[in-house]
Amino acid sequence: MDFGSQVTQLIARRLRELNVYCEIHPFNAVDEAFLDAFEPQAVILSGGPASVPDEGSPRPPMRIFELEVPVLGICYGQQVMMQMLGGEVLRGDGTAEFGRAYVEPEGEATDLLRGWFLEGREQVWMSHGDHVSKLAPGFAVCGTSPGAPYAITADLDRRFYAVQFHPEVHHTPNGKTFLENFLHIAGFAGDWTMGAYREEAIRLIREQVGDQKVICGLSGGVDSSVAAVLIHEAIGDQLTCVFVDHGLLREGEAEQVVTMFRDHYNMPLIHAQEEDLFLDALEGVSDPEVKRKTIGKLFIDVFQKHAAEVGGATFLAQGTLYPDVIESVSFSGGPSVTIKSHHNVGGLPEKMGLKLVEPLRELFKDEVRALGRELGLPDSFIGRHPFPGPGLAIRCPGEITREKLAILRRADAVYIDQIRKHGLYDEIWQAFVALLPVRTVGVMGDGRTYDYACAMRAVTSVDGMTADYYPFSHDFLGETATRIINEVRGINRVTYDVTSKPPGTIEWE
Template sequence: MKKVLVLDFGGQYNLLVARRVRECGVYCEIRSWRESMEHIRAFQPDALIFTGGPATVFEPNAPMVDPALFSMGIPVLGICYGQQLMIHLLGGQCRRAETREYGKVELTHNGKSPLFKDIPATAVYWMSHGVEVETLAPGFEVVASTDGCRCAAIQCAEKQLYGVQFHPEVLHTQYGKELLQNFLYGICGFTAEWTMASYLEEAVAECRAKIGSGRVLLALSGGVDSSVAAALLQRAVGDQLTCIFVDHGLLRKDEGDQVEEVMTHQFHVDVRRVNAKDRFLSRLAGVTDPEAKRKIIGEEFIRVFEAEAKKIGAVDFLAQGTIYPDVVESGLGGESVVIKSHHNVGGLPDCVDFKDIVEPLRRLFKDEVRQLGIELGLPEQLVWRQPFPGPGLAIRVIGEITEEKLEILRDADAIFREEMALAGLDRTTSQYFAVLTSVRSVGVMGDERTYDYTLALRAVQSQDFMTATWSRLPYELLDKVSGRIVGEVKHINRIVYDITSKPPATVEWE
């Protein structure tokens, strides 16, 4: 199978580059620009993509690569900083742009490059640069320009070297997908070989080879990633897999029962469910600080998992639902700044002794994990389950957590999710959920005064959850949801809708 190596220079859109390549049916991986030539050659890429980045190519300590990369005889596409670096290393010059371009810019190509095959001569592209190419390297020519940037796209067709100053990977670029397809299919000669069917076959074979006759233990959270990992491992090694499902009492309505039903009856997985609700709620009693909640839940989860693992006996492998963004965001898969540390990235836990770790989803993006779940035969309602934080409803109940508050939130959240599905918005909205605030206010119901909780509804649109915009849900839908919740769920008399984007807010409230 043909594959692309994406060299990461620290730009904000770099994870999107890999996602767009995968969406074209071509396998790729992200590596840091610091990767040695030895490791790059060992990867045996069939094409290279250089991403954007915040550095200035002609300043000291700017990220550089071995110029031998351009002599590997494979196509190279440089994006933004990647284009500037290519020119800088091959004998051209860059300078600070006289006209810096940020956002949507109209670009015109001259029809001479296969990059722009079947793409209109003039369209809108997304720019983000204060540096530009001043003098082309030998053999290069300009193939597209904007009013403020003469070298908006360049090429040395003879050596299959191409550069664009704009960002084809973002949705704001009108024909970004078509341009990437032209590079991958037309210039590189690839076909759409990367499918979930092919990945499933490969992943099952890899797991069998690694695990052999060993026993595997997986912490099943009930989320999409761990559920898909469990189904895949069951197909690979059958009854050698045991799952520990720690039910901390902070799941959504009927969620624990649904997960257990699917895994035990449909996939015949050995699931050890631990009903630890009282234990967790006891530890959380009186706690209002969100970070304290997270810490308590994380620590308690480890303690419960450790106790159950010891009951099982000797286990050879710990399986985790680590996915590709976890790896990249933790600073292990590329060059981008560490966004957040992930508990399931970076090695074995200290609490239980295992020989090794198995991560069958480590190379997949979230949308690919969902596709794999469908390929494995998981029910759509589980595969398309809304993203859910590890601490569960504990960080969607603002302030102190009680069983009464959790029941109120479960019922309200279930109504919101049901109505979103009925409206056909459940798969087009990136994430949506309800939050039980600590605010109580006066209301009137049945001619009587009430003094009950305010519930907040949250829905956002996002590509990668690094940023998010609030969803413009139809007023009719919000009206129906509000009416049902107030009418069907006790102790809520006011509904508000969160219209804050990220930044300045985060997606979750706590």
């Protein structure tokens, strides 16, 4: 249950890494009807920015504590548990902790702490201003820190556990063991695998689609490609893929996609060559949100047109992922702070008359790659870097022209070729060139140039939610800049972007 922590996603990721299925739901979407339908085997209450003593601060339904299943409260989750079950929470008073802290054992050992305190204390990550000042009846202290006398608490009879720190983050090194112990207490077998997911997904696709036709928006990226192969395995020729060539793809990409899916997988494939439609609509547009929304609307228009060509298609398949869903929905239930629009999230206009099939919307990126391998897609394809739906449009800040796209496409190809030649491609989450909306003076030979500057971007990440720049050597950067300037007419200056996410995003727009 999500109370708005910035690291709630990590809880689900850690449990899935332990082969246990976990879903994130905002606190105000969890009521008694939901709990009856979902039938959780265990519940985790996340951290969050609210203060429990405040009037109107978020609460889980009391029914959570009547399900007779293990419950784990983390940070705010601990505090709200204590407050609701008869304890007390106070503000600050010198017990705030932020960052690294050390917890020492207290009281009798519990199964929750098996493998902990082997060296006397454990490093954990704290992020709290308020603190529990009085334990709820039935709870005992199992671990303390200088700023949190109730750092680890447990009610063993009811299998309720509450911790002030964050076991899900990297800075709690033994957090995986802690979560694994909680799962063991809850009786999980750890048998949720991609093989099991594949079988269940195929069953659900067949159940949802029946004998109806499906069109799939195939971008050529990993997500939509895995979705297409999975759906094709489920319903065969009831699926027709629509590959929209919007003129914003990388060098040679359209040919690669058409060859792979039409020839190798023998899927019905419509190659919608709509470059003029998209680029004409984007002419003069410089605002990044307008770009994204224009492209998203045109995608829908194109799908609608080709759905009619297929004849009788009633479903549209998309490669929507779990981070897309989470990033587009606020935990508060109101409008989220939109970082960027996702054109494939939020359903479809009613005028299309199509229903969505999104078999990947509960998976993280690395899980999609694992599913792709399970489906037999080649590693060279599965390991491709992510590519945004709006394509090169958001790697070309400012107005888009065909000339600028040609320059960007060629520079990006040189950059990726350099990364592959140096054996670095698989170490990097995503790499690309952005063509900057600025011209700079340069000298080539005996002449003056006035050409574009570009920025190379390469980041390391696990799921794209946070990222850090890749530490190329200066030799690599110099060699690559020289190649781009020598081989790409229209660029005379190359920079490297060393911004992490946050505060930046991975893409430039």
